[in-house]
Amino acid sequence: MPSNTAKEISHTSEVRVRFAETDPLGIVWHGNYIQYFEDGRESFGRHHGISYLDQKAHNFATPIVSSQCEHKLPLTYGDVATIKTTYVDSAAAKMIFKYEIYNPKGQVVCTGKTVQVFVALGGELSLTAPDFFKDWKLKMGLTV
Amino acid sequence: MPSNTAKEISHTSEVRVRFAETDPLGIVWHGNYIQYFEDGRESFGRHHGISYLDQKAHNFATPIVSSQCEHKLPLTYGDVATIKTTYVDSAAAKMIFKYEIYNPKGQVVCTGKTVQVFVALGGELSLTAPDFFKDWKLKMGLTV
Amino acid sequence: MPSNTAKEISHTSEVRVRFAETDPLGIVWHGNYIQYFEDGRESFGRHHGISYLDQKAHNFATPIVSSQCEHKLPLTYGDVATIKTTYVDSAAAKMIFKYEIYNPKGQVVCTGKTVQVFVALGGELSLTAPDFFKDWKLKMGLTV
Amino acid sequence: MPSNTAKEISHTSEVRVRFAETDPLGIVWHGNYIQYFEDGRESFGRHHGISYLDQKAHNFATPIVSSQCEHKLPLTYGDVATIKTTYVDSAAAKMIFKYEIYNPKGQVVCTGKTVQVFVALGGELSLTAPDFFKDWKLKMGLTV
Numbered sequence: 001m002p003s004n005t006a007k008e009i010s011h012t013s014e015v016r017v018r019f020a021e022t023d024p025l026g027i028v029w030h031g032n033y034i035q036y037f038e039d040g041r042e043s044f045g046r047h048h049g050i051s052y053l054d055q056k057a058h059n060f061a062t063p064i065v066s067s068q069c070e071h072k073l074p075l076t077y078g079d080v081a082t083i084k085t086t087y088v089d090s091a092a093a094k095m096i097f098k099y100e101i102y103n104p105k106g107q108v109v110c111t112g113k114t115v116q117v118f119v120a121l122g123g124e125l126s127l128t129a130p131d132f133f134k135d136w137k138l139k140m141g142l143t144v
Numbered sequence: 145m146p147s148n149t150a151k152e153i154s155h156t157s158e159v160r161v162r163f164a165e166t167d168p169l170g171i172v173w174h175g176n177y178i179q180y181f182e183d184g185r186e187s188f189g190r191h192h193g194i195s196y197l198d199q200k201a202h203n204f205a206t207p208i209v210s211s212q213c214e215h216k217l218p219l220t221y222g223d224v225a226t227i228k229t230t231y232v233d234s235a236a237a238k239m240i241f242k243y244e245i246y247n248p249k250g251q252v253v254c255t256g257k258t259v260q261v262f263v264a265l266g267g268e269l270s271l272t273a274p275d276f277f278k279d280w281k282l283k284m285g286l287t288v
Numbered sequence: 289m290p291s292n293t294a295k296e297i298s299h300t301s302e303v304r305v306r307f308a309e310t311d312p313l314g315i316v317w318h319g320n321y322i323q324y325f326e327d328g329r330e331s332f333g334r335h336h337g338i339s340y341l342d343q344k345a346h347n348f349a350t351p352i353v354s355s356q357c358e359h360k361l362p363l364t365y366g367d368v369a370t371i372k373t374t375y376v377d378s379a380a381a382k383m384i385f386k387y388e389i390y391n392p393k394g395q396v397v398c399t400g401k402t403v404q405v406f407v408a409l410g411g412e413l414s415l416t417a418p419d420f421f422k423d424w425k426l427k428m429g430l431t432v
Numbered sequence: 433m434p435s436n437t438a439k440e441i442s443h444t445s446e447v448r449v450r451f452a453e454t455d456p457l458g459i460v461w462h463g464n465y466i467q468y469f470e471d472g473r474e475s476f477g478r479h480h481g482i483s484y485l486d487q488k489a490h491n492f493a494t495p496i497v498s499s500q501c502e503h504k505l506p507l508t509y510g511d512v513a514t515i516k517t518t519y520v521d522s523a524a525a526k527m528i529f530k531y532e533i534y535n536p537k538g539q540v541v542c543t544g545k546t547v548q549v550f551v552a553l554g555g556e557l558s559l560t561a562p563d564f565f566k567d568w569k570l571k572m573g574l575t576v
Contacts, residue, residue, distance in 0.1 A: 019330070019340060020323060020461045024509065029452045030208040031182070034175035035308060042307070052307060053366050064174040068212045077456065078341050163474065163484060164317045164467060168365065173308045179452060186451070196451060197510050221312065222485050318496040319466035326463070352462040356500045 007089040009140060013043035017079045027074035033110050034067060037099045040083035041114070044097070048087075050136050058132035062095055062116035069112040079104055089142045093118055093129045151233040153284060157187035161223045171218035177254050178211060181243045184227030185258070188241070192231075194280050202276035206239055206260035213256040223248055233286045237262055237273045295377040297428060301331035305367045315362035321398050322355060325387045328371035329402070332385070336375075338424050346420040350383055350404035357400040367392055377430045381406055381417045439521040441572060445475035449511045459506035465542050466499060469531045472515035473546070476529070480519075482568050490564035494527055494548035501544040511536055521574045525550055525561045 015036050023029040045051030055062055075081055081101050088096040094115055101110040118126040118133065129137075129144075137144045159180050167173040189195030199206055219225055225245050232240040239260040247253050262270040262277065273281070273288075281288045303324050311317040333339030343350055363369055369389050376384040382403055389398040406414040406421065417425075417432075425432045447468050455461040477483030487494055507513055513533050520528040527548040535541050550558040550565065561569070561576075569576045 018323065019326060019455060020463060022456050023451060024454050024456065024458045025205055025207070026456045027207075030211065031175060031178035031452060034178055035306065038175070038307060061169055063169070063171075063215070063218075065215050066213070067174065069210070071207070071209050074207075162467065163311060163470060164319060166312050167307060168310050168312065168314045170312045175308060179450065182451060313493055313495070315495075318499065319463060319470070322463035322466055349457055351457070351459075351503070351506075353503050354501070355462065357498070359495070359497050362495075 007142075008086050009044075009048065009142075010084055010086040011040075011044040011047050012082055012084050013040055015039050015081050015083060017075050017077055017081065019077050022077045025074075027076055030069070030071060033069050033071070033101065033112065036081065036083055036101055036110075037067070037069075037085075037097070037112050037114060040085035040099055040101075041097050043083070044085040044087065048136075048140065050095075050133075055132075056121070058130065059121045060126070060130055060132070061119050061121055063119060064114050065117050066115040067112065068114075069110060071110050073103060073107055073109040075101075075103060075109055081109065087142075091143050093126055093133075095133075151286075152230050153188075153192065153286075154228055154230040155184070155188040155191050156226055156228050157184055159183050159225050159227060161219050161221055161225065163221050166221045169218075171220055174213070174215060177213050177215070177245065177256065180225065180227055180245055180254075181211070181213075181229075181241075181256050181258060184229035184243055184245075185241050187227070188229040188231065192280075192284065194239075194277075199276075200265070202274065203265045204270070204274055204276070205263050205265055207263060208258050209261050210259040211256065212258075213254060215254050217247060217251055217253040219245075219247055219253055225253065231284075231286075235287050237270055237277075239277075295430075296374050297332075297336065297430075298372055298374045299328075299332040299335050300370055300372050301328055303327050303369050303371060305363050305365055305369065307365050310365045313362075315364055318357070318359060321357050321359070321389065321400065324369065324371055324389055324398075325355070325357075325373075325385070325400050325402060328373035328387055328389075329385050331371070332373040332375065336424075336428065338383075338421075343420075344409070346418065347409045348414070348418055348420070349407050349409055351407060352402050353405050354403040355400065356402075357398060359398050361391060361395055361397040363389075363391060363397055369397065375428075375430075379431050381414055381421075383421075439574075440518050441476075441480065441574075442516055442518045443472075443476040443479050444514055444516050445472055447471050447513050447515060449507050449509055449513065451509050454509045457506075459508055462501070462503060465501050465503070465533065465544065468513065468515055468533055468542075469499070469501075469517075469529070469544050469546060472517035472531055472533075473529050475515070476517040476519065480568075480572065482527075482565075487564075488553070490562065491553045492558070492562055492564070493551050493553055495551060496546050497549050498547040499544065500546075501542060503542050505535060505539055505541040507533075507535060507541055513541065519574075523575050525558055525565075527565075 021032045084100040086098045099112040165176045228244040230242045243256040245254040309320045372388040374386045387400040453464045516532040518530045531544040533542040
């Protein structure tokens, strides 16, 4: 269910809460939302050709250098949550994603953001955008 | 190794990186730092009498409402990291902690921050600081 | 895709390998197969009305008392595996499940087995099958 | 605290239960015991020079091909458990470990067993014991 705007590209996916992801309070342990963000980001990546495996095929990895998470409501076992992942355009050699996670009632339970940089596999931080990423941005109509 | 200043209280603890916490890049997967923050926070809490179990004994829980993590360097399997957890004083009905994680060479690999609120067990968000928390702050010389 | 035989009931479901579930060898860390077994068991349970939440609605939990796992082949990131979960009929007050996990090529990567017992919530081990479980077995044509 | 017998070598270590390792029933989720077994095995390995990193230094990995776990009692948050890891001697090109996990009262909560085989890094299953493993067995007074 992708939708394109001038500078943002969104994609939604679903995640089913696992029993082991919930804690003695009966709710998803807060650290697991970082996993749900990755689930959303990779679903976006598979859909748009910029997943971890796509990056690896070009000998790059994109480690997370920053993540933020704001919790509004809990998720509990049995919930199938919806993850809205949004690529935020930027001229920097970075990938910036925003996230909104919704419970089955459609309420926002969590928002977040991650920033990734490009590192050549077995090598160095890339200070400029790699060619495959520029190609991807061109294809997607983003700032190159 | 606690050290007290006017408005901050710090505590350090250690965590050994688990094999299953590292990823195909050979480094700790970024989401696991949220666990290390909790390890540091709970070690602080056991030392200073404000851990999850101390809170539970007063019929309160303190869910995380916000977390941030900035990554500088990786940790790899075999590393024993040091977590510096710092309580940040505040007049609000919140617990705010900052974190610095160091690799065995003493380099900062990660910094972060979490914010917790007070919820009565089985009940409601507490808009004012619970009595046990006020007592704790008094004991620690913090703002009540 | 359920199939019934005299004494066994099978159900298949799928699981997508998460990046954080793979290790520095590039394969799923062995302990994560216990999670995949639970994914299969709960998918079976939702399909056949005997999931964790169904049990809870009858004030029972079914803790695992035994698990086994035999590994044949690895799974890697990007794989969507198929879990075949089979309920093994028994006259005892137990739930016994067998598992077979297949890679995208249809090869068996892992087999396993778990045994669960019935515990009244907040209470005792049940030495006899609870009524809701007997009802379920009757409905499913199993040994009561 | 190692103790040697004719054919078995034991080692004990401790693990503190993490909050996120416990489930809505307030007890450690069963799959996490596989992690505790690895914690015990790696503590044994560091003590006796046969850890994952020792193996890697000889260009070998030892994937788990079989694991078993029998649960007797639960562990809860706050528990510091003791893991007794025992190397079981064998003439095969395998590493076999048994585990006993004890709660703070000294009661057995869990027993288990794992079997590992030798795989050359980036390569093949080794049908015979690698030289570094034979050397280790000789040093330890085990069957070569």
